[in-house]
Amino acid sequence: MKTNVEPLVNDGFAGEATKRTLGYLQAQREKGKNIVGIYCGYAPLEIIRAMGAAPAVLCAFADKTIAAGEEVLPSNLCPLIKSSYGFLKTDTCPFFAISEAVIAETTCDGKKKMFELIADIKPMHVMDLPQLPDQAEAIANWTSMIKKLKGFLETTFDKKINDADVEKEIAATNEKNRLMNKIFDFAALTPTPVSWLEFYDLTYLGQAATTQDMLPMLKQTIAKLEERVAEGIYHGEKDSPRAMVTGCPVGGDATKVFKVIEEAGGVVVVLDSCTGMKPYSGMIVENTPDPYEALSRRYLDLPCSCMTPNNRRLTELDKMIERFKPDVVIDVVLHACHSYNIESHKIKEHVIGKHKMPFLKIETDYSQSDVGQIRTRVEALMELVRK
Ligand code: SF4
Ligand code: SF4
Numbered sequence: 001m002k003t004n005v006e007p008l009v010n011d012g013f014a015g016e017a018t019k020r021t022l023g024y025l026q027a028q029r030e031k032g033k034n035i036v037g038i039y040c041g042y043a044p045l046e047i048i049r050a051m052g053a054a055p056a057v058l059c060a061f062a063d064k065t066i067a068a069g070e071e072v073l074p075s076n077l078c079p080l081i082k083s084s085y086g087f088l089k090t091d092t093c094p095f096f097a098i099s100e101a102v103i104a105e106t107t108c109d110g111k112k113k114m115f116e117l118i119a120d121i122k123p124m125h126v127m128d129l130p131q132l133p134d135q136a137e138a139i140a141n142w143t144s145m146i147k148k149l150k151g152f153l154e155t156t157f158d159k160k161i162n163d164a165d166v167e168k169e170i171a172a173t174n175e176k177n178r179l180m181n182k183i184f185d186f187a188a189l190t191p192t193p194v195s196w197l198e199f200y201d202l203t204y205l206g207q208a209a210t211t212q213d214m215l216p217m218l219k220q221t222i223a224k225l226e227e228r229v230a231e232g233i234y235h236g237e238k239d240s241p242r243a244m245v246t247g248c249p250v251g252g253d254a255t256k257v258f259k260v261i262e263e264a265g266g267v268v269v270v271l272d273s274c275t276g277m278k279p280y281s282g283m284i285v286e287n288t289p290d291p292y293e294a295l296s297r298r299y300l301d302l303p304c305s306c307m308t309p310n311n312r313r314l315t316e317l318d319k320m321i322e323r324f325k326p327d328v329v330i331d332v333v334l335h336a337c338h339s340y341n342i343e344s345h346k347i348k349e350h351v352i353g354k355h356k357m358p359f360l361k362i363e364t365d366y367s368q369s370d371v372g373q374i375r376t377r378v379e380a381l382m383e384l385v386r387k
Helices: 017-030 045-050 063-070 079-089 094-098 109-118 136-157 163-187 196-208 211-230 252-263 291-300 311-324 338-355 371-385
Strands: 035-038 054-057 101-105 124-127 242-247 267-272 328-334 359-364
Touching: 017 035, 017 054, 017 094, 017 196, 035 045, 035 094, 045 054, 045 136, 045 163, 054 094, 054 196, 063 079, 079 109, 101 109, 101 136, 109 124, 124 136, 136 291, 163 196, 163 211, 163 291, 196 211, 196 252, 196 267, 242 252, 242 311, 242 338, 252 267, 252 328, 252 359, 252 371, 267 311, 311 338, 328 338, 328 371, 338 359, 359 371
Parallel strands: 035 054, 035 101, 101 124, 242 267, 242 328, 328 359
Antiparallel strands: none
8 A cells, every 4th residue: 555545534543543432432421421331242332322321342452451460360361351350450441430330241251250350340230141142042031131231221320211212223333334334345355445453443433432423434434445446545465465354352462463464465354353343243123123132133143252152153254255355364362262262173174164265373462472473374374375
């Protein structure tokens, strides 16, 4: 890509997803909006927004808070959990500071137990997530959890959440997802006119900001990408190997993996994780008799490794490979994340067996100590597929 390419969003925060999102949330707080902290892709954002509050994704991606986390938590625990806890212990998560309540879900064991340790800092509501999504009871159980969350928010904030507002938020999410996917479609082009960092900036903000507030930015982004295509501006080289990155959420210090891929001459065209495109996949069915059930169906469709079996991940993988045409699949597994780690074997068999594509699993944490080793493996992979 030319070095003087105008950023997609020209507000001075290019590449600074956290600062832009924090600025947005602080402005909402000043306008009198309530802020509700979240930790996971299963948090039903539409319920939070229907109350007029804004969701804040809480900090979980920095190496600097791991040591504080390890003062209490075992060191052989996933860095995401240790970092989250370390942020709270050191009182350095600005998103937590402005949150007035926290929503949590029973996903993996580490997170579940960590939530117990922070439950007395702010009002916290833990949702019991069904982990057998194909069982007949799953939808009804998650629907009842979503209704319980509604009750918790109404009591904590002394506000009412109307079904009509939930329905409005469902429509707003669908609109946002449609526009986000228009942007993702540009990544499907060869060569791609958009970088992983530009995606990351948008997907990060999209969790916090309303569709209404994001509309100008999303429309501007689409127009700029159309211009880039018309002018022949692309990211990387014309024949850069295209990488799909899947697996655990990758943010903050873990984005070292994306940087290494680019430095090795590749381009990341799919970010298949909760810090990437996953929250924008799928649509919520509108105008059903029970909007909470519609939400339940959509959220239970999220292919997280805490589900068993997690066959949806393979189905989604097939769709993404078809759409974005990657040359390689890289599965990022955070240390001690047993569910993604074990599932990685299935992903490998599927990618190699069905798609005849090279696959690389990278197990890592938030330190920079393994960058050299990751670089060697990624460079070898890129060499293998370079046309
Ligand atoms: S990977 Fe699973 S547990 Fe982690 S944020 Fe996403 S949905 Fe939640
Ligand atoms: S990366 Fe794995 S172990 Fe870590 S919080 Fe997410 S699901 Fe749990």
